[in-house]
Amino acid sequence: MDLGGLEKAVKAAAEAVSGADDILIVSHIDADGISAAAISAIVCERLNKDYDVLFFSKMGEDAIDAVNNSSRSLVWISDLGSGYLSRLRKDGIVITDHHVPDSSWRKGQTSLGDFNRIVHVNPHDHGYDGSSDLSGAGVTYLVAKSIDPANTDLAYLAIVGACGDMQDSGSGLSGINRAILGDAVSEGNLEIKEDVRLYGRETRPLTGFLQYGSDPEIPGLSNEQEACAAFYARLGIPLKEGRRNRCWTDLSEEERAAATDALLSFVREKDRERLVGETYVLTDFPRGTDRHDAKEFATLLNSCGRYDDAPTGMRICMGDEDAVKASKENRSMHKRNISGAIDHIRKNDLLKVRRYIQYFDAGGDIKDTVLGIVAGMLLNGDGAYRGLPIIAFADSEDGVKVSARAERDMAGRGLDLSEVMKTAASLVGGFGGGHNVAAGATIPEDKKEKFLDIVEDLVSAQVI
Numbered sequence: 001m002d003l004g005g006l007e008k009a010v011k012a013a014a015e016a017v018s019g020a021d022d023i024l025i026v027s028h029i030d031a032d033g034i035s036a037a038a039i040s041a042i043v044c045e046r047l048n049k050d051y052d053v054l055f056f057s058k059m060g061e062d063a064i065d066a067v068n069n070s071s072r073s074l075v076w077i078s079d080l081g082s083g084y085l086s087r088l089r090k091d092g093i094v095i096t097d098h099h100v101p102d103s104s105w106r107k108g109q110t111s112l113g114d115f116n117r118i119v120h121v122n123p124h125d126h127g128y129d130g131s132s133d134l135s136g137a138g139v140t141y142l143v144a145k146s147i148d149p150a151n152t153d154l155a156y157l158a159i160v161g162a163c164g165d166m167q168d169s170g171s172g173l174s175g176i177n178r179a180i181l182g183d184a185v186s187e188g189n190l191e192i193k194e195d196v197r198l199y200g201r202e203t204r205p206l207t208g209f210l211q212y213g214s215d216p217e218i219p220g221l222s223n224e225q226e227a228c229a230a231f232y233a234r235l236g237i238p239l240k241e242g243r244r245n246r247c248w249t250d251l252s253e254e255e256r257a258a259a260t261d262a263l264l265s266f267v268r269e270k271d272r273e274r275l276v277g278e279t280y281v282l283t284d285f286p287r288g289t290d291r292h293d294a295k296e297f298a299t300l301l302n303s304c305g306r307y308d309d310a311p312t313g314m315r316i317c318m319g320d321e322d323a324v325k326a327s328k329e330n331r332s333m334h335k336r337n338i339s340g341a342i343d344h345i346r347k348n349d350l351l352k353v354r355r356y357i358q359y360f361d362a363g364g365d366i367k368d369t370v371l372g373i374v375a376g377m378l379l380n381g382d383g384a385y386r387g388l389p390i391i392a393f394a395d396s397e398d399g400v401k402v403s404a405r406a407e408r409d410m411a412g413r414g415l416d417l418s419e420v421m422k423t424a425a426s427l428v429g430g431f432g433g434g435h436n437v438a439a440g441a442t443i444p445e446d447k448k449e450k451f452l453d454i455v456e457d458l459v460s461a462q463v464i
């Protein structure tokens, strides 16, 4: 392992960030990516730099374009990017990632120009294991700390990111994560506590905590609600305090010790170390909330990402307590939007079937941001035909947004919706792309019929 090499890369990244006029932060929508973006954003604020943040679910064409076309003097990409080094053309890029790097880039990286364009910080380059030693937020944190030692107060966010990427599974964090853990502890905003490592210590009622805790499995208690209630009854531990359900963290020290001992006798020998061990308590956040525990914090961020609401997750990381409420509202609104959209299509018989494709036109009634999810859910539920790709239209600000979805096995029969969307869109003056069974396009408003005809031709030619 080459800590010196990693330190050098971290220092180069710190210099690039400090020297930038303004910054575009590009990050991944999962808990690790959101914590990483929060660290970068706080660093920008502390350095008094203008910045924007964009989140992507992957380094797709849209993300690559956003990087390459950015007018900001520096693009700081976190928890993404290492696999796409050779596609990134912009002058002035810092990447703090822990995914396996793009091998073609290193081969091609011969000129000094290439070398200066991207400052790449990745533990893989220096003999560490990016899947367990360090997360995307962790790499980002190392750069933050190098910019200013005062940024050590952000170490706990790197721990949230690492937990989000399951780097704490087994018996706790290791590798460089361990050193970051030390920073968080000495800053005083994280406590390492020996406890039962099931999910929901802070927020789940006592029975649910055992009943739904599946990692590790507790034979006789997992998925057995009555057995879980009986478990506590035997120990004389009340499930409620007044009318309120008690959580694991509400237990007194004596209750918790007794329940932990009893639990250990339920699990297999090999699972004991996983059941009881290190937990990471975030002491700056209110007790009894999902931000008080690093693992639960990460789950909250992951759900923000999944519901298309990573920016709210980032605000939560940045200490905005109003964002917690907003994230709950956005989540339920997102779910309502989707089920409302599916109802709308069914009630109005919007789904039309042609020989090789099926389609619906939602007009202005379905938000274009959920169009792909709705098309996919129709295809996987009942309400759409199996074996036909589904094409969905919705009005958007810059024309008609198209989402195309197909069942996975159609790719094996030759279907490539990415190619179909790209070709058909360009023939009607739009643009498109994506993957073989999930793709999209944007086309001019008056070209839907022509577009469908072309799509149908292309699909019938591809599929055997």
Ligand SMILES: [Mn+2]
Pocket (backbone or CB within 6 Å): 032, 033, 079, 098, 135, 136, 137, 165
């Ligand atoms: Mn990650």
